[in-house]
Amino acid sequence: MKRRGLSLAQRLTLAFLGLVGAVLLVNGSISMWFAYREATEAAVRVEQEKADAAADRVAQFIAELEQQIGWTTRADWARVPMEQRRYDFIRLLRQAPAISEVLYVDGEGRERLRLSRLEPDVLDSGTDLSADARFRGARENRVWYGPVTFRRGSEPYMALAMVHAGRNPGATIAEVNLKLIWEVMTAIRVGGTGYAFVTDTAGRLIAHPDMSLVLRDTDLSALPQVAGAIAGAGERVRAARGVDGRAVLSAHATIPRLGWIVFVEQPTSEALAPVYAAAYQTLALLALGVVVALLAGVVLARRLTGPIRALQAGAERLGQGDLAQRIDVEARDEIGTLALRFNEMAVRIQDAQETLEANVADRTRELAESLDDLRAAQDRLVQTEKLASLGQLTAGIAHEIKNPLNFVNNFAELSIDLLAELRDAMDRADGAIAPALRLEIDELCGMLRDNLAKVTAHGRRADSIVRNMLAHSREGKSERRRVDINALVEESLNLAWHGARAERPGFNVAIDKRLDPAAGQLDLYPQEFTRVLLNLFGNAFHAVQQKDKAGFQPHLLVSTQARAEEVVVTVRDNGTGIPETVRSHIFEPFFTTKPPGQGTGLGLSLSHDIVVQQHGGRIEVATAPGEWTQFNVTLPRMPAEQGRAA
Incomplete structure (x- = not known):
């Protein structure tokens, strides 16, 4: 007896629980999404504001320096005495x-x-700085900003050069301590762990709270946010990875005067901490809602299933033969109507009980006659399969005779050609052979030629007889040809599946096809090998249908695997398996474990002969009783005759 599934009350409770849980889950998910969007946008706005403020402060710092240095670049400053310039x-x-x-x-x-x-002041040193990058940059650009350098391995410096006004102008060059910029970046905090840093247009780190990264001349151009800012992609904020590899929200602002980029970043985990808190709250509400829905569902299900249980109990008593029993259900809904119909049915069954035995006797007699006809049909089927097996045996014997017979015919014809070549050689050496010996050799060659002619004639006759035997035994079979093995397996599986469905409409099985594209084409007899596949698929379908286990899901795995010299076709089911006492007999003719009338015991035997004898392959079986069965059919890529010739 099969184990019962969930009761109606349980299904109603689960449906109510699922509905409420789905509503709460969808509502919580939408709320979480909006909370995530708002938290992200808020964090991004704060970061962008701090990045813009830092960029403005650095730009203002550089602008003030340019303004103060500009005092020394006026046109009249060139006429000022050196002492005034020093002042x-x-x-x-x-x-x-x-x-x-x-x-x-x-x-x-x-x-x-x-x-x-x-260092001490230097006056009129006369050092030639015409090739210095600072002087040349100032002459070409009027204002030149040098790269960031570090003195004594700690403080960052930058050269700032401005050209003077007038003809053939000179230049004022200042070495600027950028410690103020580092202090600005260090002071920027977003939340508890947010930070800011500055890079140049090549992505080289200029300022960072961790000075060791700056001193190591760290290149951050590989970071997505830095690469996007350098490329000018237009995306002001993006989620990325920080210098330490953590997920961060990043914003940047550029410093036009210097071409530097200020980045402000905050770890995503910190920025979205309110979202995580809201998520925990949503989960708690979801759990509470599920508990309430479960209690409400149980109460509702009990109220709905009470009349159904009464109807079920009355139906069971009617089924046990108590035809005088009537179902008493006071409900005025569909369940009450169903109870009324059951009572009417019980009355009709009581009326029909008197004539039931006669009807059963008639049906029993008809069934016995049908069983006799079925047994006769089974006997005819067994006889037909025996004749088919005899035809296979005849074909095998004829095939084995044909091979040596072909060798005899071929070598006989070759020997006749060799005798002709021998006579030609003797004609060319006529003077070297004695006439008596020549006459004896001619006589022997003539006798040998006659014998070979007789051998050839009888060999051709025997070959004709073997061909007729093969034509008779292979009547209706296909010729051997190149066939796409995956297509043949898939076609046979479809035939077997539709046949099983036609025989058992309620039958269903999950089919897993794993066909190796490298399997390609094989040289075989398509019709015979299709019969092998149909036998294996039919046995697999029968095995999974016979397995009676709670929660069992029938499954069939069909796969092909390409190897160097062969292809393996695997058919695996999770059915009843094969007992160890039966496993050694499954390929014997007329041996079957199916009930009478469902098998002749020739399917696997004929399949074994087709695979092994006709195609030179192997068929192997592995099984776990009560769990699964697997057949492996191994087919060579090259026919046996071609393999021997190679």
Whole structure:
């Protein structure tokens, strides 16, 4: 007896529970999505504001330096005495603490004045700086910003050069301490762990809270947010990976004067912490809603299934033969109507009980006659299969005789040709052979030629007899030809499936096809090998149908696997398996484990002969009783005759 599934009350409870849970889940998911969007946009706005503020502060810092250095680039400054120039440079160093060193280079590229906070002043050194990048950059661009360098391995510096006004102008070069920029980046915080950093247009790190990364000349151009900002993709904010590999939300702002880019980033886990808290709250509400829905569903299901249980109990008593029993259901709905119909049915069954035995006797007699006809048909089928097996045996014997017979005929014809060549050789050596010996050799050659002619004639006759035997035994069979093995397997599977469905309309099985595209084409007899596949598929369908197990899902695996010299076709089912006591007899003729009338015991035997004898392959079986059965059919890529010739 099959195990019962879920009761109606349980199904109603689960349906109600699923409905409420689905509504809560959809509502929570939508709320989570909007919360995620809002949290992300809020975090991005804060980061963008801080990035813009930092960029403006750095740009303002550089602009103030340019304005202060501009005092020394006026046209009249070239006519000022050297002592006055030195005084102006001293005042510049006092008013701009970020400038650590300042130089004046004349129009010829000679150093005329150098003032430094760390070294002695130098006047009219005359050092040639005409090829210096700072001087050349100032002459070409009027204002030149040098790359970031580090002195004593700690503080960042940048050279700022401005050209003077007038003809053949000189230039003022200042070494600017960028410590202020590093302090600005360090002071920026977004949340608890957010940070900011600055890169140049090549992605090289200029300022970062972790100075060790800056001192190592870290290249961040591989980070998606840095690459996008350098390329000018137009996407101001994007989710990416930070320097430490964590997921971050990133915003950036550019500093037009320097071409630098300020990035402000915050770890995604911190930015979305409110979203995670809302998610936990949603899950808690979902759990509470599920519990309430479960209780409500149980109460509702009990109220609905009470009349149904009464109807079920009355129906069981009627089924046990208590035809006087009537179902008492007071409900005035569909269930009450069904109970009324059951009572009417019981009355009709009581009326028909008197004539039931006679009808059963008539049906029993008809069934016995049908069984006799079925047994006669089975006997005829067994006889037909025996004749078919005899035809296979005859074909095999004829085939085995034909091969050596072909060798006899071929070598006989070849020997006749060799005798002709021998006579030609003797004619060419006529003077070297004695006449008596020549006469004896001619006589022997003539006798040998006659014998070979008789051998050839009888061999042809025997070959004709063998061909007739093969034509008779192979009547209706297909010729051997190249066939796409995957297409043949799929076609046979479809035939077997539709045949099983036609025989058993309610039958169903999950089919898993794993056909190797490399299997290609094989040289075989399509009709005979189709019969093998139909036998294997039919046995698999029968095995899964016979398995009676709760929760059982019939499954059939059909696969092909290409190997170097052969192809393996696998048919595996999760049916009843094959007992060990039966496994050694499954390929014997007329041996079957199916009930009488459902099998002749010749399917696997004929399949074994077709695979092994006709195609030179192998058929193997592996099984676990009660669990699964697997047949492996191995077919060679090259026919046996071609293999021997090769």
